[in-house]
Amino acid sequence: xxxxxxxxxxxxxxxxxEIQFFSKAELNALIMAMHKMQQRQLPLVLVGAGLPIxxxxxxxxxxxxxxxxxxxxxxxxxxxDAAKALQDPVMDEGVxxxxxxxxxxxxxxxxxxxxxxxxxxxxxxxxxxxxxxxQLVHETTKQxxxxxxxxxxxxxxxxxxxxxxxxxxxxxxxGQGPYRTxxxxxxxxxxxxxxxxxxxxxxxKKGMIYSPAHGLLNFTVPLFDEFTRRAIPDxxxx
Numbered sequence: 436x437x438x439x440x441x442x443x444x445x446x447x448x449x450x451x452x453e454i455q456f457f458s459k460a461e462l463n464a465l466i467m468a469m470h471k472m473q474q475r476q477l478p479l480v481l482v483g484a485g486l487p488i489x490x491x492x493x494x495x496x497x498x499x500x501x502x503x504x505x506x507x508x509x510x511x512x513x514x515x516d517a518a519k520a521l522q523d524p525v526m527d528e529g530v531x532x533x534x535x536x537x538x539x540x541x542x543x544x545x546x547x548x549x550x551x552x553x554x555x556x557x558x559x560x561x562x563x564x565x566x567x568x569x570q571l572v573h574e575t576t577k578q579x580x581x582x583x584x585x586x587x588x589x590x591x592x593x594x595x596x597x598x599x600x601x602x603x604x605x606x607x608x609x610g611q612g613p614y615r616t617x618x619x620x621x622x623x624x625x626x627x628x629x630x631x632x633x634x635x636x637x638x639x640k641k642g643m644i645y646s647p648a649h650g651l652l653n654f655t656v657p658l659f660d661e662f663t664r665r666a667i668p669d670x671x672x673x
C-alpha cells in the first residue's frame with residue numbers, strides 16, 4: 436500500500452486498488468502528479484493498495500517515490516482479527532462459531548481476507564443451526580477449494596507460460612516459502628539462476644511472486660503452492 440496526504444480542513448481522497456497493474460508510464464504520471472500536489476500543499480489524499488512488489492515498482496518509476504509515499508505493510512489478518520471478521524456479522528443473526536471452527540479457518544486461510552470470506556460464506560450457507568462447528572468447516576472446505584481453484588487461482592494461472600508455470604511448480608515442490616532462488620534453480624536442473632532471471636522477472640511483474648529479501652522468493656498469496664501442486668503433475672521435472 437502507498438499513502439500520501441496533505442490534509443487541511445477538508446480533503447479529496449483518491450482510492451486505487453491493484454495499483455501494481457499500472458504500467459510504468461501510468462505509475463510515473465501518477466507519482467509526478469502527486470508530487471506536484473504536495474509541492475502546492477493541496478488538500479488531496481491518495482491511498483493505493485497493491486501487492487508487496489509495489490514499493491519496488493514505485494521506486495523504479497520515480498526514484499523520489501520512497502520519500503514521497505508511506506508504504507505500510509498490511510499483510511494478513513492476525514488470528515484475533517480474523518475471528519472477529521467471521522464472528523461479528525453472524526452474531527447479529529444470533530449465530531456463533533465454535534472456537535475450534537474459527538481456529539481451523541484461520542489455519543486454512545493464513546488470515547488472508549478473501550479466503551476468510553470464502554470459508555465464512557460456505558460455512559454460513561451450509562449451517563443448519565448454531566453454533567457453526569469444526570465438523571462443518573471440514574465438510575465445506577472441499578467446496579471452498581473448488582471455488583478458489585476455479586475463480587481465483589485458475590484465472591491467474593492461465594495467464595502464465597509453460598515455463599512460468601514450471602517455475603512456480605518448482606517453488607511449490609520445496610514446501611512452505613520463502614524459497615531460496617538457488618534451491619529453485621537446483622530443482623529445475625539449471626546450472627545458474629541467471630538463466631532463469633527472465634522467467635523470475637516476468638512472474639514478479641505479473642504479481643505471482645515477490646522477493647521478501649535478497650535471494651528469496653515467495654508467492655504473493657497463500658495456498659497458491661497447494662493449487663500449483665494440484666494443477667501440475669509431479670512428473671513435470673522428469
